[in-house]
Amino acid sequence: MSEPQLSVRDLSVRFPTTRGVVRALNGVSFDLEKGQMLGIVGESGSGKSVTAKTLMNLLPRTAEIEGEVTFEGKDVRALAASGQKHFWGVEMTMVFQDPMTSLNPVKKCGEQIAETLRYHMGRSRRDALAEAEDLLGQVGLPDPAKRVDQYPHELSGGLRQRVVIAMALACEPSLLIADEPTTAVDVTVQRHLLNLLDKLREERGMSMILITHDLGVARGRCDDVAVMYAGRIVERSNTETLFSDSRHPYTDALLRSIPRIDQPSHTRLDPIPGRPPELINPPEQCAYAPRCRFAQADCMEAVPESQGVKGMQEFACFHPANTDRGREALASNVAAGETAAGLPVTGYAGGGA
Amino acid sequence: MARPESESNVSDTENTDLEAGRLAVAMAEDGPDEAVEKTLGFGFWLCITWLSAIVLVAILAPVLPIADPTDINNGPLKEGPSWSHFFGTDNAGRDVFARAVWGARVSLVVGAFAITFGLVVGGTLGMIAGYMKGVIDQAVSFFFFALLSFPALILAILIVTTFSRTLQVVSLTLGILSVAPVGRLARAQTLVFAEREFVDAARVIGAKNGRIIIRELLPNVLIPMGGLGLLGIGVAMVAEGGLAFLGLSVEGESAGQLSWGKIINESSKGRALSDYPHVALLVIAVMFATILALNFAGDRIRQYTDVRETAF
Amino acid sequence: MRNFIFKRVLQLVLVLFAVTFSTFASLNWIGSPLENIVGPIIGGTDCGAVERGELPDTSSAGGGKTDCELVREAEEEFNLDRPVPIRYGIWVGEMARGDFGNSLIGGTEISELVSQRLPRTLKLVVYAQIVALGLAIPWGVSTARRANRGFDRVSTIGSFGLLSIPNFALGIVLLYAFSFRWNLFPSTFTEGSIPTQIKALTLPAFTLGLGLAATYQRLLRTDLITTLQDDFVHMARAKGMPPRHIMYRHALRPSLFSVITVFGVNTGALIGGSLVIEQIFGIQGIGALLVTSVLRQDQPTVVALISIVAVGFVVINFLVDLLYGWLDPRVRAT
Numbered sequence: 001m002s003e004p005q006l007s008v009r010d011l012s013v014r015f016p017t018t019r020g021v022v023r024a025l026n027g028v029s030f031d032l033e034k035g036q037m038l039g040i041v042g043e044s045g046s047g048k049s050v051t052a053k054t055l056m057n058l059l060p061r062t063a064e065i066e067g068e069v070t071f072e073g074k075d076v077r078a079l080a081a082s083g084q085k086h087f088w089g090v091e092m093t094m095v096f097q098d099p100m101t102s103l104n105p106v107k108k109c110g111e112q113i114a115e116t117l118r119y120h121m122g123r124s125r126r127d128a129l130a131e132a133e134d135l136l137g138q139v140g141l142p143d144p145a146k147r148v149d150q151y152p153h154e155l156s157g158g159l160r161q162r163v164v165i166a167m168a169l170a171c172e173p174s175l176l177i178a179d180e181p182t183t184a185v186d187v188t189v190q191r192h193l194l195n196l197l198d199k200l201r202e203e204r205g206m207s208m209i210l211i212t213h214d215l216g217v218a219r220g221r222c223d224d225v226a227v228m229y230a231g232r233i234v235e236r237s238n239t240e241t242l243f244s245d246s247r248h249p250y251t252d253a254l255l256r257s258i259p260r261i262d263q264p265s266h267t268r269l270d271p272i273p274g275r276p277p278e279l280i281n282p283p284e285q286c287a288y289a290p291r292c293r294f295a296q297a298d299c300m301e302a303v304p305e306s307q308g309v310k311g312m313q314e315f316a317c318f319h320p321a322n323t324d325r326g327r328e329a330l331a332s333n334v335a336a337g338e339t340a341a342g343l344p345v346t347g348y349a350g351g352g353a
Numbered sequence: 354m355a356r357p358e359s360e361s362n363v364s365d366t367e368n369t370d371l372e373a374g375r376l377a378v379a380m381a382e383d384g385p386d387e388a389v390e391k392t393l394g395f396g397f398w399l400c401i402t403w404l405s406a407i408v409l410v411a412i413l414a415p416v417l418p419i420a421d422p423t424d425i426n427n428g429p430l431k432e433g434p435s436w437s438h439f440f441g442t443d444n445a446g447r448d449v450f451a452r453a454v455w456g457a458r459v460s461l462v463v464g465a466f467a468i469t470f471g472l473v474v475g476g477t478l479g480m481i482a483g484y485m486k487g488v489i490d491q492a493v494s495f496f497f498f499a500l501l502s503f504p505a506l507i508l509a510i511l512i513v514t515t516f517s518r519t520l521q522v523v524s525l526t527l528g529i530l531s532v533a534p535v536g537r538l539a540r541a542q543t544l545v546f547a548e549r550e551f552v553d554a555a556r557v558i559g560a561k562n563g564r565i566i567i568r569e570l571l572p573n574v575l576i577p578m579g580g581l582g583l584l585g586i587g588v589a590m591v592a593e594g595g596l597a598f599l600g601l602s603v604e605g606e607s608a609g610q611l612s613w614g615k616i617i618n619e620s621s622k623g624r625a626l627s628d629y630p631h632v633a634l635l636v637i638a639v640m641f642a643t644i645l646a647l648n649f650a651g652d653r654i655r656q657y658t659d660v661r662e663t664a665f
Numbered sequence: 666m667r668n669f670i671f672k673r674v675l676q677l678v679l680v681l682f683a684v685t686f687s688t689f690a691s692l693n694w695i696g697s698p699l700e701n702i703v704g705p706i707i708g709g710t711d712c713g714a715v716e717r718g719e720l721p722d723t724s725s726a727g728g729g730k731t732d733c734e735l736v737r738e739a740e741e742e743f744n745l746d747r748p749v750p751i752r753y754g755i756w757v758g759e760m761a762r763g764d765f766g767n768s769l770i771g772g773t774e775i776s777e778l779v780s781q782r783l784p785r786t787l788k789l790v791v792y793a794q795i796v797a798l799g800l801a802i803p804w805g806v807s808t809a810r811r812a813n814r815g816f817d818r819v820s821t822i823g824s825f826g827l828l829s830i831p832n833f834a835l836g837i838v839l840l841y842a843f844s845f846r847w848n849l850f851p852s853t854f855t856e857g858s859i860p861t862q863i864k865a866l867t868l869p870a871f872t873l874g875l876g877l878a879a880t881y882q883r884l885l886r887t888d889l890i891t892t893l894q895d896d897f898v899h900m901a902r903a904k905g906m907p908p909r910h911i912m913y914r915h916a917l918r919p920s921l922f923s924v925i926t927v928f929g930v931n932t933g934a935l936i937g938g939s940l941v942i943e944q945i946f947g948i949q950g951i952g953a954l955l956v957t958s959v960l961r962q963d964q965p966t967v968v969a970l971i972s973i974v975a976v977g978f979v980v981i982n983f984l985v986d987l988l989y990g991w992l993d994p995r996v997r998a999t
Binding site (some may be wrong): 085086088089090093098102103105106107116167 | 895896897899900901902903904905906907910914915918920992993
């Protein structure tokens with residue numbers, strides 16, 4: 001098998017704060033093949049943004065990082081330490097959530113795109129601006145010649161996000177990380193933007209990591225989806241498998257908490273009970289156990305290792321959903337009325353086990 | 354699509370540590386490198402100590418065992434600091450330390466009175482303007498602007514020369530000068546707060562305007578004004594110093610009419626500075642330390658009470 | 666835009682009126698202009714009684730005119746027999762024609778005095794502001810970069826110190842150190858070649874400029890720290906732009922707005938406010954003239970000078986507002 005384009009091994013990130021050491025990432029490992037689209041899904045605090053920022057060398061100085069990140073054979077962390085100038089923004093770029101604030105309000109749009117071309121690729125000002133105009137056309141902006149000279153506040157949210165995308169793609173990166181690119185825009189615009197990203201990805205043979213909290217966005221666009229919880233990847237599968245045959249109880253619970261069109265009407269939703277995970281001095285147990293309907297005694301004593309078939313489905317759980325072990329665990333919990341963690345359990349409101 | 358975020362049944366008290374954790378991550382990712390300190394700090398208390406000492410000494414001046422500040426030929430002329438005269442003597446043989454002590458009285462009184470006047474008058478006007486808006490606001494703002502357009506020191510000079518040069522007049526003059534800057538701040542703060550819902554809520558219950566201003570807005574506006582208060586005393590003292598330096602502060606030669614600015618003025622004219630610099634420099638040092646203490650303490654208070662307010 | 670300009674001009678006019686009238690009135694109602702002009706003895710003469718024959722006419726001053734003749738002359742020239750508001754109106758008319766009147770001291774034309782002295786003050790102000798900005802920008806940038814660490818903490822103490830020391834005190838200290846102790850700079854200002862003037866103005870300019878620099882630096886630092894947390898800065902870092910570029914080409918401009926506002930206001934305020942410094946360093950500028958004329962009750966000069974300073978202040982404020990609008994494209998759009 002050929003080498004993956006991006007390889008992350010045992011990445012851990014800690015932030016010392018006045019309240020204690022926050023463990024934002026705990027042993028995150030994943031691979032990304034060239035041209036692949038990976039979705040990373042999780043709630044706020046799950047570590048998805050921190051992962052992206054680690055890859056992009058955007059963490060504050062106080063962050064303590066361990067682990068390996070290899071991109072196209074290069075050691076990314078070593079590049080960061082050595083002050084490499086022409087890597088980020090060129091090979092690997094990122095698009096942020098809010099286009100309103102991602103653009104400098106006092107600079108013209110064209111200028112903001114052009115500056116990467118001038119700095120990284122050595123283009124002259126005139127050439128850079130001409131290319132910027134061309135890029136704006138590629139991202140579907142009407143009348144690019146006019147837009148180049150406009151300021152960000154003169155454009156609507158959706159158009160602004162396109163400008164940001166153009167800015168990110170100017171130097172033809174091999175990997176684009178999009179951190180919640182559609183959260184701050186209208187639903188209708190969302191679809192257009194995602195289509196645009198798809199199109200560009202195909203045209204350029206680019207890989208993409210799409211970070212989102214919205215499962216629906218991930219489905220249908222991503223090849224693989226990784227689910228994160230409390231700074232770990234708890235499940236990674238290719239998309240269809242995830243949606244039809246997930247393993248990790250958290251994934252399972254997520255799927256059950258969203259209304260789905262194929263369910264009968266008035267089906268009750270199952271919210272996920274319990275509290276968000278503790279990130280400062282976390283106990284040595286499965287982080288999801290306190291909220292997991294399947295939780296057993298062993299879940300409270302050790303952190304589950306990742307298992308499964310790489311490239312198909314990997315997960316980290318002692319009593320995974322949709323397996324016999326899992327079903328037994330759930331049944332015993334229902335019978336006892338509560339899980340090993342003390343969470344009260346009844347049958348699923350939405351039916352099924 | 355609903356967010357797959359948990360419907361947590363979290364009680365508020367339990368939330369704090371978890372929230373702190375998340376907040377820490379968020380801050381660590383985006384915010385400043387270190388958390389803002391939540392204590393007033395050693396520096397603050399140091400300043401308060403110095404200020405208290407100065408005030409105490411100033412109040413107790415008449416009964417302290419120090420020399421008579423107007424007594425000429427108390428000692429050798431123009432001598433530098435010594436054990437018998439801590440700050441040395443000036444060109445008329447007067448003990449400079451005693452003069453500095455007595456000088457503190459006028460400087461402090463003027464400073465305190467001026468800022469109090471400014472807070473009361475300016476603050477009231479500012480709050481009324483900010484709350485009532487409309488024509489009243491325009492009129493008051495215009496008044497402030499006109500007052501500010503008058504070169505401050507010139508206005509002070511004008512008033513002081515037109516009327517007499519007593520302690521009361523000087524204090525009042527500086528008070529008048531602080532009305533505009535204080536008033537503007539009060540007005541700005543009021544504008545921000547008056548838009549918030551608790552004001553509407555009070556109105557809905559039927560509270561009258563005056564009551565709203567006093568009960569709802571005043572406590573909120575007072576907080577930033579408090580920090581400004583200490584700073585303002587410093588500014589007023591500097592202004593008095595400037596006036597005194599021009600020879601326009603409190604008139605007279607008695608001990609009760611000495612101010613730091615006056616002493617500095619006298620001892621830096623002509624050849625004085627080259628002949629006996631210690632007088633001017635030492636008094637400047639004392640004045641500087643006091644104003645520094647006021648500024649620092651005032652700023653610490655402002656930072657301490659300002660933490661959760663949005664800057665604007 | 667038109668509306669804005671109109672409102673501002675109206676404001677200028679109103680402020681000028683308020684300022685000048687109150688000065689005029691206070692000097693004329695409360696002071697005694699007649700005595701200022703002809704002196705207390707002559708001014709005290711009861712000319713009404715003289716004309717009625719009750720008192721003999723006297724001639725205290727030499728020169729062949731009786732006291733009452735002098736009084737009448739003064740009254741005519743300065744319109745003292747008319748009520749104050751009318752006098753004010755006449756004065757406004759004269760000012761509008763560019764006739765500022767004559768000083769009571771020596772009778773020099775005020776406009777001449779102004780044209781001599783204003784440039785000196787302006788040179789000082791400009792020099793001071795250049796020093797201030799020249800120091801403040803690099804200082805602010807470097808402290809924002811290393812916020813809350815070693816250098817920043819030390820410099821906070823430093824800027825606090827500069828802010829706390831009164832102008833005149835700093836002036837004296839600098840004067841003592843660099844002029845008396847180590848004879849590097851002259852202690853008074855003299856006209857001369859450009860380098861001479863610059864050298865002579867250096868100490869006073871730094872006296873004013875250091876305090877200003879501290880203010881600007883603190884403002885800039887605060888705004889920069891805020892701006893550096895904005896997303897577009899993160900975006901620029903994500904694009905791989907170098908830190909220097911991000912600081913100076915991205916973060917600096919939006920962070921300068923507060924500084925510029927204060928800078929503008931200060932320029933206006935300094936014209937009248939540098940008078941203490943002018944005194945210390947022997948600069949014969951507008952401020953010094955203002956002080957002496959107030960002390961000597963030279964009413965025409967005082968009113969004229971105050972008006973000029975007030976005009977300067979309002980006009981500069983107005984320009985600063987315009988500048989602000991031009992600099993921030995978001996405001997421009999409205």
